Amino acid sequence: MKYLDEFRDADLVKIVIEKIHRVTKHPWVIMEICGGQTHSIMQNGIDQLLPPQVELVHGPGCPVCVTSLELVDKALAIASLPNVIMCSFGDMLRVPGSGNDLFSIRAAGGQVKIVYSPLDSVKIAQANPDMEVVFFAVGFETTAPANLMSVIQAQSLGLKNFSVLVSQVTVPPAMHAILGSPENRVQGFLAAGHVCSVMGFHEYIPIAEKYRIPIVVTGFEPLDILNGILMTVEQLEAGTFEVQNGYNRVVSKEGNLPAQALINKVYMQCDRNWRGIGMIPMSGWCLRPEYSDFDAEQRFSVENIKTKESEVCIAGQILQGIKKPPQCPAFGTLCTPEAPLGATMVSSEGACAAYYRFARFEKEKS
Amino acid sequence: MIAEEKPVSIQGAVCAVPLRHYDKIVMGHGSGGRMTQDLIKQCFAPYLSNPALDAGNDFATLTSNVNGPMTVSTDAHIVSPLVFPGGDIGSLAVCGTVNDVAMSGAAPLGLTASFVLEEGLSTQILVEIVKSMAKSALEAGVPIVAADTKVVERGKADGLFISTAGFGHFPTVYTIGGDQAKPGDVVLISGSLGDHGIAVLTARGDLAFETQVESDVAPLNHMIEQILAVSPHVHVLRDPTRGGLATTLNEIAEQSQVNITIDEKSIPVKPAVQTACEMLGFDPLYVANEGKLIVIVPQNEAEVALTAIQSNKYGKDACIIGRVMESPAGRVLLKTQIGATRVLDVMAGEMLPRIC
Incomplete structure (x- = not known):
């Protein structure tokens, strides 16, 4: 398949791996930010092919993983209400809340629907005027434009029965949190290519400078990831700390400006709780007051939620x-x-x- | 004003007896009375005719000169939508059960089918599905010898459920089963993976894209006859249906307590299926097939078995995908296309589309 096969080519992969082996002289810890990259690394066995000095650690860029327990529990509570259809990306259905998950709510009679696009939930709201339709808008910068388009579309259609439960988080504050931690081991970052396709990568320049750490915008195919690792190791060995773009077939420095304009129109920055990590100041987006009619947290009163996390989970x-x-x-x-x-x-x-x-x-x- | 009188058609092009003006299934069709008889005469009997069924009893008496063991399999079929590119619930029911019986190395002799009809189901769709069953049964050479229908209220079934049983005998006795894979064996697949799952998913119409992918649903008993004719020492025959190739291979590795290592580069996947999977975050190795066959044979019979599969119209893209090894027992490993090796696990639960 075009644009995929070329980036999975075993011969080209071999050349890049040999280069990584050649340039690596010291032990380095590199974090791939995005869960999609983690998946690709493990699925293709990329970590097995690296020199032993290069250690990959896996970052917080998995929207399902970091959506706060409180919001998952809120979603479960709202989905349990009799007149509600809860729409969600498939991944979220199995995420454990304090008690159960959305699958269990569905089995108990709640209406929970998997949607492939946020706009599908708007169609469901149109088709079910007697029901309250809620879309669980989770994700990083990558999903923000599509998620908020559901609000814009519902507004232009004049829908009164549609709302969104927003759990939108952003990458740069999480990088600050990781690098600022006394336990930090990360010496270089593979930045998440699809996040950067929306936001560009100018936000990372002050981070690289402040923490003197190389950051390479990286894609998701084996060759993309290996190239990102090579560029990061080259910088680490040379002692430089620049932001480089290793995914320039998709990402530009300024990103997708119309998408950013929409984000600024509908969302504003807010503090967010990250599951397992804790509160990171100004690390997410919520709806601006002018869109509060579409805010599921305001529409449904589900205040008394006591969260309970597993005690062994790390x-x-x-x-x-x-x-x-x-x-x-x-x-x-x-x-x-x-x-x-x-x-x-x-x-x-x-x-x-x-x-x-x-x-x-x-x-x-x- | 007097409405213009139109001639009333008593006898339709297909139907021997009009269905008393009902173009949809109503509760009366399950009463056991005249309406049930009408339904059977009109929608089932003309298409599924064979002496055992035509006798009209609550049982089928079959003549048999079978000595030795027999094999039996049963299956329930639910699919939404009922009709999808390349097949429907009828072809799925017949092929699925014929294949389950044939995987033992048996020659399937007959099927039974019971139908749970939801009130409101279009009788036209029902007839189309029964015709499709007849077509698949004819192709497989396996008659439907007994059948039953029930009707449930609207909302208590999803249009139509079909439950089947199949049975077969062994003209030649083979030792074939999921526990028979041996170190040194070769693993073959009869064609491209994931076609059925993606065809059904696309036919549901809730994806924002369309594909030209057709389900691979097909009876595989003739292909198996061809294989066994030249490769009598086949160890395992298995169709990778729900859970896909990965899950089925794990079942075999577990049953036989062997390792199965397959090569990602050699696994056939159609570009359209691959593209759909990339967009949804699915892995084609976990997507369902309904007309594919995994064959595990001793190495010295691998080539003849492969040629036999390729000579069948459903096996043109057959190829060797891997090997059976001693250890790690119970595990399936995948050599990735970039040359690493990883675990190929079973599917955990429902395959869920990813977020981004």
Whole structure:
């Protein structure tokens, strides 16, 4: 397939791997921000081909994983109401809340629908005027434009029965949080290519300068990821700390300006709780007051929620690159994709799920 | 004003007896009375005719000169939508059960089918589905010898559920089963993966894109006869239906306590299926097939088995995809296209489209 096969070519991959082996002289810890990259690394076995000095740690860029427990519980509470249709991306249905998940709500009679596009939930609202239709708008900068288009479309259609439960988070504050932590091990970043396709990468320049850390905008195919690693290692070995674009077939420095304008029109910055990590100031977006009619948190009073997180789950440390999934005592035993304790075991982009699916055998061997 | 009188058609082009003006299934069709008889005469009997069924009893008596073991399989069929590119619930029911029986190495002899009809189902669609069953049964050479219908109230079924049973005998006795894979064996697949799952998903119409992918639903009993004629020492025959190739291979590795290692580069996937999977975040190795066959054979019979599969119209794209090894027992490993090796696990639950 065009634009995919070229970036999975075994011969080209071999050339880049040889280059990485040649330039690597010292041990380095590199974090891929995005869960899509984690998935690709594990799915293709990229980590197995790297020199032992290059350690990849997996970042917080998995929207399912970092959506706060409080918001998941709110979604569960709203979805349980009799006149509500809760629309969600498929990934979110299996995410454990304090008690159950959206699948259980559906089995108990709640109306929960998987949508492939946020705009599908607007169509569902049009088709069901007697029901309240709620879209669970999770995601990073990548999903923000499509998510907010549902609000804009519902507004232009004059829909009164549509609202969104917003759990929108952004990457740069999370990078600050990781780099500012006393436990930080990360020495270089592969920035998330699709986030940058919307936002550009100028936001990363002050981060690279402040923490003297190289950041390479990286795509998702094997060759993209290996190229990102090569560029990062070259910088680390040379002692430079620039922001480089390794995904220039998709990403420009300024990003998608019309999408950014829409984001600024509908959303404003706010504090967000990251599941497993905690509150990061100004690390997300919520609806501006002029769109509060579409805010599910205001429309439904589901205040009295007491959250309860698993006591053994170490998802927070995994999402900050401090620990890896096999270091968790529950990994593969108490916690599996069939019965996840934490959200990192749920989504295909979650680091624990990726390790479980693709590298469980490695743990058994060790 | 007097309405213009139109001649009343008593006998339609297809129907021997008019369905008393109902173009939809109503509760009366399940009463067991005249309406049920009408339904059977009009929608089932003309298409599924064979001596055992035509006898009109609540049982089918079959003549048999079978000595030795027999094999039986049963299956329930639910699919939404009922009709999809390349097939429908009828072809799925017949092929699925014929294939399950044939995977033992048996020659399928007959099927039974029971139909749960939802009030409101279009009788035209029902006839189309029964015709499709007849067509698949004819192709497989396996008659539907007994059948039953029930009607449930609207909302208590999704249009139509079909439950089937199939049985077969062994003209030649083989030792074939999921527990028979041996180290050194070769793993073959009869064609491209994921066609059925993507065709059905697309036909539901809730994706923002369309594909030209057709379901691969097909009876595989003739292909299996061709294989066994030249490769009598086949160890495993299995159709990778729900859960796809990955899940089925894991079942075999577990049953046989062997390792199966397959090569990602050699696995056939149609570009349209690959594209749809890339967009949805699906892995074609986990997507359902309804007309594909995994064959595990000793190495010295691999080439003749492959040629036999390729000579069948449903096996033109057949190829070797991997090998059976001793360890790690119970595991399936995948050599990735960039040369690494990883676990190929079973599917956890429902395959869920990813967020971005």
